Amino acid sequence: VQLTSEGRSARATSRDASTLEASDATGPLAGWAQRRTEGSLEAAGFVGAPGNRVFAFAHVPSRRIRGSVLVCPPLLAETLVTYRGDRQLAGSLAQRGIAVMRFHHRGSGNSEGSPQLYSLDDLVEDALVACQKLSDISGRPADVVIGTRLGATVAAVVARRLRIPRIALIAPVLDPKKYLREVFRGHLISEMKTRTTRLSVGDLERSLDEHGWVDIVGYPIGRELFRSVSNFSVTEALARPIRSVLLVHMGKGPREHAAVDALSRELTDKGMQCSAASLPVSLAWWFGGGGFTRAENEAAATGVIDLVQTWLDGDVLGD
């Protein structure tokens, strides 16, 4: 066992894709579907307890693993926007010798569970289970956690709880109440396009209280999630032992950009090494098609990959 630079224990290992394949029947990838691609092994399977099993997808480098990254996805409709980008990011990191684990939160994608019932704690639990699997596969504790939108909130909690020293926050939700209002508005706009709805954001909030969940463009948001997210501050969660933070702001609005800048200053004051970057793309997170353009989505994905790679190569995992 050797100590990492953060003082955490890490089992000395020369693990890579071939050693994992060789121990297929009993190893950490037993029972997982696998495919070999150029430079990495990709594996898909489930982790967690029955009823809430989480679908996870691992990218294991063919050469010696020199780092491991957990990717926390956004929630609900927003996953559609980032899914291929996250996949490309994971593939490119695996090419650079970094093992990556992606997963679907419970109640979404291929995972089990009911989306109406979960809270922020449940989402964190999903991430922890996926992170444990990542450690089993890579033979070392996670070095970095990356989260997008509400996934960044989950990532912040996971980083603090598991003492993961580095975190990348992609278009993080810094004002959850405002975020939820925007989500509700997205629903109203979508409704307006198809039918003459007379609902307001207040009506949706009342419906949430009354029925326990509310339907937002075909995705249920539960009361527990709403409450737990509304009262959570990512800024407060970002504290030592987190040592290095990459903040990526997306959009063209100056107000959001200013919020990210303010957070960056605050984190620096807390003693963290903070790199802030801005991508001038405006993604339609909650519009199911109308405002979506593939070019903007791809531009965002490419931008994020470049930023994360530069951050990891130059600052964090540089040889």
Add this chain to the structure above:
Amino acid sequence: MCSVTEGGADVASAATVVMHDEPVFFTSGSETLLGFHTRPDAPMSTDDPRDGVMLCSGGWLASSTGRNSTFVTLARALGSSGFHAFRFDYHGVGDSSGSLSRFSLREPFSEDALAAIECFGRRGVHSRMLVGSCFGGRTVLAVARTVEDLKGVVLIAVPPRDPVSAEESRERLTKEKARKVSASRAVRVGVRPWMLREVLRAERRRYYGRFVRAKLHRMRGRITRPVRPGPGAMAPLPLSDAFVISLGDILARNVPVLLLFGSEDQAYEQFLAARGTLRTLPGYAELVDELVLDGDVHGLGRVVVQQMVVESCVEWIANIHTRPDRFAARR
């Protein structure tokens, strides 16, 4: 080039937890696709335990899960009813390899679907039922003739007509929305602060610009009735030969078909316009069930609609299996 192994029943059964959804990689041309085999809680019957339902999701980005995992729910509901189900990500989508520039109803991903059917077969399950949504429905129609002993086909919000181009398709969609939203409603919503903020966003501005133009054109038409087609007026979309021929082939094999639409679907309006032609197909009256659900089935934009779609599909498929004489009686 990828080498592929399957996470299969043998490995999964060795685990302490019984897995019903099994991820599996399989090749389609030069790409490797990710599929999911959902096993039944208990086989439908002992003499025919291997009935399989192949699910082809719609296009766009939603992978094999569909919006809010509707296709996952459908696969698991079929599993609970005794069927094997298989769904997969098309190339360039979800966790499959490859890249994708566009989905076109004229160019269904037959190669992917055939590879999925083969993969299902290698796992000992015959695809006797095919279910496809929109683009996936066109894919189902394209491969149906190659499936032996086909027992049923479910087509969910499948447009019977071909769009001319992506731009024209967007134009039509906007015009349709302009028709549905009243002018007073559009004005009331349009002056709200959050809407004004929305309009300032470049990617939304294009849409709202199209909407306003379409609405104004429509209002002008009302004042100067009869409406004369303006320069932007469009001819009716052509009925898809591929749709008609493939549906005819399926009916000629005495295979029942469920046509499932939502009352708000553009595909439903196309279907209504084309129904006269489709009903001339031999066997249509005897073999085709038409089911229209209230709402938007194509986009699955409401949870309640998603649930209705799942229930309708499972009920129809179970009926085909348990009452094969139903359609024979009609004939």
